[in-house]
Amino acid sequence: MNRNFIFRILFAAFLACCMCGCSHTTATFNSDIQVVRSLDPDYPKALVVYDSWSGNTQLVADTIAEKLSCPSVHVDQIAEYKINEYDLIIIGSPVHGGMPTGKIEDFLTNMPKPKMSAVFATFGAPLLGPLTANACLNKMEKKLQGTCLGKFKCLGFHKIIRTYPSHPDEQDKADASKFAEEIRNLCLNHDNMKSGPAPEISDENP
Ligand SMILES: Cc1cc2nc3c(=O)[nH]c(=O)nc-3n(C[C@H](O)[C@H](O)[C@H](O)COP(=O)(O)O)c2cc1C
Numbered sequence: 001m002n003r004n005f006i007f008r009i010l011f012a013a014f015l016a017c018c019m020c021g022c023s024h025t026t027a028t029f030n031s032d033i034q035v036v037r038s039l040d041p042d043y044p045k046a047l048v049v050y051d052s053w054s055g056n057t058q059l060v061a062d063t064i065a066e067k068l069s070c071p072s073v074h075v076d077q078i079a080e081y082k083i084n085e086y087d088l089i090i091i092g093s094p095v096h097g098g099m100p101t102g103k104i105e106d107f108l109t110n111m112p113k114p115k116m117s118a119v120f121a122t123f124g125a126p127l128l129g130p131l132t133a134n135a136c137l138n139k140m141e142k143k144l145q146g147t148c149l150g151k152f153k154c155l156g157f158h159k160i161i162r163t164y165p166s167h168p169d170e171q172d173k174a175d176a177s178k179f180a181e182e183i184r185n186l187c188l189n190h191d192n193m194k195s196g197p198a199p200e201i202s203d204e205n206p
Pocket of ligand 1: 051052053054055056057058093094095096097098099122123124125126128129130132133155156157158159160
């Protein structure tokens with residue numbers, strides 16, 4: 001076996017590792033999270049908070065907010081909103097070195113524990129991009145103290161190395177919209193309700 005052949009095998013294995021379980025657009029859901037249901041007719045009252053340096057994450061934030069008919073707020077403006085008035089906080093960030101931006105990190109550190117939450121990220125590095133995005137989402141999820149119902153990631157044009165110029169594209173937006181819908185469904189139809197309407201008890205089954 002020559003060195004060139006070994007190098008090719010190792011490179012193929014590396015590529016497989018990069019692709020395995022971390023495809024470009026993914027949505028994952030956590031059905032173990034306890035859902036805190038209110039009786040308010042507006043439930044779930046949602047708020048999308050994002051940071052964005054070049055518009056990609058803002059586009060995904062606005063798509064999610066449109067689906068949930070809720071505000072989409074840049075993290076710089078978050079002081080105007082009271083987190084504890086919302087049932088669901090959805091937080092989005094561009095991936096910067098496998099991390100959320102400093103502003104999102106500060107927001108996650110200082111915000112009160114939300115009732116329920118979800119996170120999303122856009123990323124643009126080739127090969128290891130999906131892994132760095134997963135690392136970023138996991139960091140964000142950890143800060144949410146067991147309230148995170150789901151995670152979503154998709155590609156975004158990288159303004160420095162100029163990869164993925166057409167992203168987020170229409171398919172990414174459709175996937176983000178579907179993610180929002182699934183999160184809303186989790187809030188509405190979840191087995192693990194913390195509070196809510198008392199179960200109906202029929203006469204036959206007291
Ligand atoms: C300073 C900087 C660091 C970045 N680091 C990463 C990274 O670690 N992994 C990755 O996949 N993309 C990385 N990117 C690409 C962005 O995450 C991606 O282009 C994202 O969609 C930008 O979103 P925005 O337009 O909302 O700022 C980086 C971009 C910048 C500007």
